Amino acid sequence: MIVVMKVGSPEEEISRLTEEFTTWGLSPEKIVGQHKVVIGLVGETADLDEQNIQEISPWIETVLRVERPYKRASREFRHGESSQVVIPTPNGDVTIGEQFPISIVAGPCSVENEEMIVETARRVGAAGAKFLRGGAYKPRTSPYAFQGHGESALELLAAAREASGLGIITEVMDTADLEKVAEVADVVQIGARNMQNFSLLKKVGAQDKPVLLKRGMSATIDEWLMAAEYILAAGNPNVILCERGVRTFDRSYARNTLDLAVIPVLRTLTHLPIMIDPSHGTGRWEYVPAMAKAAIAAGTDSLMIEVHPNPAKALSDGPQSLTPDRFDALVKELAVIGRAVERWPEPQVALV
């Protein structure tokens, strides 16, 4: 932590601060610059809050953090190595991580009925997906829009899991529903709007199922990693980070701006595995293939893609869903890039 003093700070004030910091168990070191004095704080500073330090003297101009605010999520925590998340599914364990082949998650925005979800599961599984996504509880901007079938949809997901052998990824929105969701889900999803629902983060951190943590609509990378830190600190080491587009000034064509540069950025900051969601990330199925291919070329560990048997009749998010036929075609295109970067799953080659 670096404390920058204002021009003209009185010598006594600097001495007073130096003593104060010493009582905190820190070793303050003073650098006298041409115009300004800065004080470096040596010691255990990770838990200190820049804003609180700033307030201890009106002569402090600014406080700069040198240490990163997250620990367990940091790449250093694993000594520079990446980590992976192993997810048991009926078809066997699937591992998501930097050293492993790319996994695909596919399925509809929301679970509508048994036939639809089982059929979608079979189709995306046949095309090569390892996981079925599908919402039982849906965050919707309007109270008058379809809110998901809730508990009964969880049963349908269980049926689709059995029928297809795929792992299930589904969202939890309320701490009160977590137990039920975790019973069915192989991976519990925290949606973008709940990325800083800290009560929910603590509770998914205190249970055993892996967690897919979507980036908030306007969350910085540091805030996203701090949200992951909540889960890790609560005891659950299995967190996957999912980029799904951020909000910018232009939403005329793509609904969000898919920030693919998080891939190389996150590699330097964290050991956690990465997923990219080009369906929410762009909001239109026409843009999904280009961005899914780009994500693979940029080094993603997994992809989440919306597929619906009949997008025109979808109860939510129709315009960003691919039909199963288009998804089949897309997986073939993805395989070309996936093989070029040597991250395409071998058994899947036969299927494609």
Next chain:
Amino acid sequence: MIVVMKVGSPEEEISRLTEEFTTWGLSPEKIVGQHKVVIGLVGETADLDEQNIQEISPWIETVLRVERPYKRASREFRHGESSQVVIPTPNGDVTIGEQFPISIVAGPCSVENEEMIVETARRVGAAGAKFLRGGAYKPRTSPYAFQGHGESALELLAAAREASGLGIITEVMDTADLEKVAEVADVVQIGARNMQNFSLLKKVGAQDKPVLLKRGMSATIDEWLMAAEYILAAGNPNVILCERGVRTFDRSYARNTLDLAVIPVLRTLTHLPIMIDPSHGTGRWEYVPAMAKAAIAAGTDSLMIEVHPNPAKALSDGPQSLTPDRFDALVKELAVIGRAVERWPEPQVALV
């Protein structure tokens, strides 16, 4: 709802769509332009989703909504009149609304101990505040930061309420805590990070205490009003909208960008009363007086201002808190503007 067809759309496709819309109970009306055809949908379109309509034909270029997506929150719902929220407090009813004097909410970010919260309540009450704010449950970016004293802080708020006669405004973060919070609070606050926590919105809508709904960090005005609609639709008509700064590209000085233009904008869209929070809205107490005065001049109905007896020792948000002495001085400055716009409470004149 206006459906714009792509250039070159086949006549049969337009006929097919026209028939489809008719089966939905709508009266489609076709306008043949120089290059494009548009179809106007007449009938009950408020519940239709633009995105779903878009998907029914690949020849649809875009779908434009003509009706606003919210009903109960709209100004038309009250025939163009504003509404007000009446809040019973130990000192009597306080009314927040466009036709009423400005109310001030003041207090610390979080409740730290009894002495501190009671003392703050007395000081801000003496200066003219009608409500005490103070967090029992605190949303914090870091899991390692102080998270609020929770349930025990609620008791301290009750003590401060009794000691000062002020109404209490405090945040609820988890549906599981709502009952306890609503027992103590005169107004239940939904924080910016939970503005789209739809489970929580439904539950605060299903109880009786008035709700202060903070705008999400990157929420559009329509999304904010739709969040209010969740509460209204669940049966609670007492919602106050609180602007607390949005996230933009520049956070070097002010932490957020306080969007004061929401005041005239909301007046045309909604009947709900408005509060402005310049403390979170700027993130530094030095900027609070200018923005609080601006908010009054722009027509706000109420203000929320952070006050802490000793900001340097605050467990959270110190840099944006005023001391009680500075708050006293600020209220005097606010009174000057408040009287100029004829919205300053009369009995308070004596106090200032």
Next chain:
Amino acid sequence: MIVVMKVGSPEEEISRLTEEFTTWGLSPEKIVGQHKVVIGLVGETADLDEQNIQEISPWIETVLRVERPYKRASREFRHGESSQVVIPTPNGDVTIGEQFPISIVAGPCSVENEEMIVETARRVGAAGAKFLRGGAYKPRTSPYAFQGHGESALELLAAAREASGLGIITEVMDTADLEKVAEVADVVQIGARNMQNFSLLKKVGAQDKPVLLKRGMSATIDEWLMAAEYILAAGNPNVILCERGVRTFDRSYARNTLDLAVIPVLRTLTHLPIMIDPSHGTGRWEYVPAMAKAAIAAGTDSLMIEVHPNPAKALSDGPQSLTPDRFDALVKELAVIGRAVERWPEPQVALV
């Protein structure tokens, strides 16, 4: 300048850097933290570029600037005092600055014909404006939109100046037009889109007329002050900073987000006077009164307001223009706030 080294940086590399910095004439001071080493650079660092320093070693994690990058624009440059810009007009000198009454600039987006501009000048002058604004050269998003009457419009501005006695503020877009513009204008305006047109900044800095520097649509405050620094460094000390709204994620109602918090922020950073433009800042005349009043309460030194005798027929920016009658009414409302903050021009009292 603070150089933060990566965790595990080799001792030799730190020594090498220390020597390198010494050869630059700096005194490097090393602080050994618990995990990281930081090097403070003491000496003349204002001209150093953080990015270039970063590149001198792959072991540098980040470089933090302690000194502000601007000098002449900084408040310290005037020893903490504000500066003012004195502008001679036919009606006498007008001074814009923190210690002076508020000045109003009013007029149409573009100069359309002699009658219209002379009439507008008279009306806004009668209402209390000191300056007439009006575009001869107009930046327009579309090449097919009206681009301003150019040189002939300058003559009409000169006529309006003579007829009304008001000072003239008009925009220059091309270095080739500067001489002609400066002949007529009392203040030369640099528009938001040209805030970082550095060729133009240098040239307006090398002439004598005061410069109104509008903030770029997504310019940070530091970038804005650096743009002012270009003009100051080229020799022209008379710069007024004009906030006109920034671009954010929500443009459904207000076209831009008027960032009024720049007023208290700029007061701590710079000595330069401030103008607020609520017309461009919101994009709709209905929102202008609330934001103009707010700007005065927040402490602006001057206001720029669009007025057009017949906004419905305006060749550009109609929706944000007030009619002269509405402007008359607005000035009366502004006077109420202006007097409350004791910054309303005395002679004008008679007019209002």
Next chain:
Amino acid sequence: MIVVMKVGSPEEEISRLTEEFTTWGLSPEKIVGQHKVVIGLVGETADLDEQNIQEISPWIETVLRVERPYKRASREFRHGESSQVVIPTPNGDVTIGEQFPISIVAGPCSVENEEMIVETARRVGAAGAKFLRGGAYKPRTSPYAFQGHGESALELLAAAREASGLGIITEVMDTADLEKVAEVADVVQIGARNMQNFSLLKKVGAQDKPVLLKRGMSATIDEWLMAAEYILAAGNPNVILCERGVRTFDRSYARNTLDLAVIPVLRTLTHLPIMIDPSHGTGRWEYVPAMAKAAIAAGTDSLMIEVHPNPAKALSDGPQSLTPDRFDALVKELAVIGRAVERWPEPQVALV
């Protein structure tokens, strides 16, 4: 153009408007909805301005544009086909377009001296680049930073062109320099900060050299295409669109957010060829390889990459430059993706 009337608009006002539109040579068609009336304007509406229409009646709620505002830049203008730009270079014609192999532009931010620029040209040419980039005139945030060597740097670029056979791409910042720049450059670049410098756009549109148009830092796609329209409308059909990252709320790691989804979006809107600049787009060379590969997978027609023989000593933009050795390695990685998508230039295979 669709005119949406407010709820409760009087019948006479609607009639009046209908007549007014008729006098403009348009055929207004009225649709009476459940709550609102909308008027569709049929006829030549491309040159009409939504904002001006809005002002003709206080009863108009909003005006929605159905036609796109650009013509020559639109894909429809080429009947759905892409266009290409053919650039003569000493080594022969290079074609940039959707149906052609990917072209690479490489070189330093600014031209520093003859040896450096000639050496860089040789190295990047040997690795497979077709064009040398290098700034003679540099837009710099600070007036105290290196501003480019100007005219003398143009001569060095000519020397590098002759020595390497590469085409030259260099930026023009001032209309006064255009002639000199166009003499040396094979492609004239308009930088992000000048994307809406309309004087400059008109002048590059009135000369013969192809134009590389960088997207403004916060320009919408429509604004970017309108800037291209300025050049096309002035008579120059050879425009290449270059995405270089947009400004968002998070700049802690990547300096800008590279918006790769523009690739599929632009394909549906325009016939113009596309370039991606991952160096400015991320601001750090470590992130360049991932994003360059992603750009190819997403379908870009060309790439612009900063290469500097000694980034640590670069006079500008060092941290985003690759060394020639790293560039060699990167081109080999790019070739893998380029061949997978069948857009890698054949003769280059031998070189790699």
